[in-house]
Amino acid sequence: GGIITQTPKFLIGQEGQKLTLKCQQNFNHDTMYWYRQDSGKGLRLIYYSITENDLQKGDLSEGYDASREKKSSFSLTVTSAQKNEMAVFLCASSMTFSNERLFFGHGTKLSVL
Amino acid sequence: GQQVQQSPASLVLQEGENAELQCNFSTSLNSMQWFYQRPEGSLVSLFYNPSGTKQSGRLTSTTVIKERRSSLHISSSQITDSGTYLCAFSQGGSAKLIFGEGTKLTVSS
Numbered sequence: 001g002g003i004i005t006q007t008p009k010f011l012i013g014q015e016g017q018k019l020t021l022k023c024q025q026n027f028n029h030d031t032m033y034w035y036r037q038d039s040g041k042g043l044r045l046i047y048y049s050i051t052e053n054d055l056q057k058g059d060l061s062e063g064y065d066a067s068r069e070k071k072s073s074f075s076l077t078v079t080s081a082q083k084n085e086m087a088v089f090l091c092a093s094s095m096t097f098s099n100e101r102l103f104f105g106h107g108t109k110l111s112v113l
Numbered sequence: 114g115q116q117v118q119q120s121p122a123s124l125v126l127q128e129g130e131n132a133e134l135q136c137n138f139s140t141s142l143n144s145m146q147w148f149y150q151r152p153e154g155s156l157v158s159l160f161y162n163p164s165g166t167k168q169s170g171r172l173t174s175t176t177v178i179k180e181r182r183s184s185l186h187i188s189s190s191q192i193t194d195s196g197t198y199l200c201a202f203s204q205g206g207s208a209k210l211i212f213g214e215g216t217k218l219t220v221s222s
Contacts, residue, residue, distance in 0.1 A: 031208060033208075035212075037154075040214065040215075040217075041214050041215075042117070042199060042201075042212030042213050042214045042215060043199070043201075043210075043212040044212070045209060045210075048209065058209070088154050090154075090156065092156075094208045096208075097208055098208065099208060100143075100144055100146070100161070100162065100203050100208045100210070101146075101158065101161045101162075101208075102146075102158065102208060102210060103158070104148075104155065104156040104157075105155070106153070106154060106155040107154040107155060109154070
């Protein structure tokens, strides 16, 4: 088995601040994803990386940057936090891009003051 | 509009009662999945690419891909079943999942 570790678990930021969320997986999976979940809503895809050194925009990429530093890690940056923003950011991985079985981390809860 | 409709949005049950959750898709799909999201936020895959009827313990998934619908039946619900149940689908053989908004289940004693 493997595990996906997201850090930090809770993130409190100030309006306009640049914030970075990190994700590590030890499945040796090729593909990694960042999803955003607003309260009472489904997940929306922000960025994904098909393989190491690849970066693809999802439906919600505006306001975010991402970086696939190595196969096992995928970071997400909120470029300018919005006041009163609250959401959960979930990282996931799959064996390959065509293998649709996703494994998720526990999430990072973001609050912006 | 919403590509995935889940119903009901929320459901409150007494322990021991059964639950039936529905997921309908407005577009053709390659495959779909059911996830359970714990109250603290983590997601667990329940059924991956089911077709027809599949059972795992007290959970039964019934999916008809060509009719773009799937249901999740929970029998003899327990307090620990409380949480949100999400369905998601993918198109074209990629793992870019599109999620519904979920059904929030609360089971009380």
